[in-house]
Amino acid sequence: MWLRRTKTRSRVHNAPTLKFACSSFKDVHSLLYDGGGGGDSPSSPSIYHRNRSAKELIRSLSNPADREIRIRGAEKSVVLYFTSLRVIRRTFDDCSAVRSILRAFRVPIDERDLSMDSGFMDELQRILGESEKSKLTLPRVFTGGRYLGGAEEVRRLHESGELKKYLEGLPPADPGTCEACGGYSFVLCQECNGSHKCYRGKAGIGSCTSCNENGLVRCPSCSPAPL
Template identity: 50%
Template sequence: MKVVVLYTTTLRGIKKTFDKCNMVWSVIGSYDVCVIERDISMDLGFREELRMLMGSKDVRPAVLFTKGRMVGGAAEVMRLEEEGKLGLLLEGIPKAVNCEDCGGLRVVMCNVCNGSCKVLIQGEMMSKKCSN
C-alpha cells in the first residue's frame, strides 16, 4: 500500500508537541505527496489506533508511517531528511491533490465573515457562528 499516514495533533496545549507536528508537516509537504492526516486530539479512535500500532499506551505525535511501515517520530523524520533518505522512502507515493477551496491549507474561511463574525448583542460584543 503506497500511502503516507501522519498521526498528529492540532491542539496547541503542549507547544513542543504541536511544533514537532508542524515541523513534520512542513517537511512532508515539501515532497508534495498525498498525506492522510490522523489528528489524535480530535478523534479518540485515531489515538487508540496509534496506541495499538505502537504497542504502547503512551503515544506522542508526530508519528509517520509510509507504505505500511513506521518511519518514526519527528526526530527520526528530521534525521532522515538531513541525511537525504526521506525522499527515497517517499518514492512512488502519489502526488498530493490540492483542494480548490482551501489550496491545500486544510482550512476554509467564510467569504462573508472571514471566520471571525462578531455581533453586538445587548450592548456586548459576542462571537457568533456565521449563518452562511
C-alpha cells in the first residue's frame, strides 16, 4: 500500500528588513570629526561657543593677576615671539596665521624670530617665568607691553572682534620696508662680517661677542633696543 504524498509547507523565514535611520546633518558631520568619530561636536566650535570663549578670555585678561606679565618699553607696539622654521608644521602654521592677523591691523609689530636668534628664547623664558624651555609654545603675543596669549587666544579675540580694541591705542605702522635689512630685522655683524669668528691676538680665533650664533645683529634702523 502506497503512502499518500502530502505536501509539506516549508516555512520561509522572512529575511531581516534593513532599517535606515535618517541621520541629521549634525550626525553626518560628527562622523567626519577627526577625533575618531565618537565625538558629539564638530571640530570647529559654533559661533556661540567661540563668543563665549572669547568673553571668558577677556575676563581672564582683565584679572589683575595677569597684568604682572609685561614687557617694559613696548607700550606702543605689538611684540610677537615666533619661529620661521618648518620643523613642526603645526607651530609654523600657528605662527604664520597670527602674523597675518596682526599685520592686517597695520600696527607696529616687533617680530622676534627665535630661529634667527636663540637669545629670544631665553628672553621669553625670563618674561613668562618658565623654568623649562620645552614648555614654551609659539607664538606668543604682547600688545602694548602686556601679555595677550598664544595662537588660540589671538584667534578667539579676532573672531569676536575684541582684538581690534586691544590694538586701537597703538600708532600706525610705517608702510615702507626698511632699506637696511629689507624687513628681516637683522643685518650682518660688522665686526666679523657674519662669520661669528674674530681674531683675538695671542688667544687665536674666538667667537664674536657682538653678534648672535648666526653672525647677525638686530637692525639699528628698524628694531628697538634689546630688553
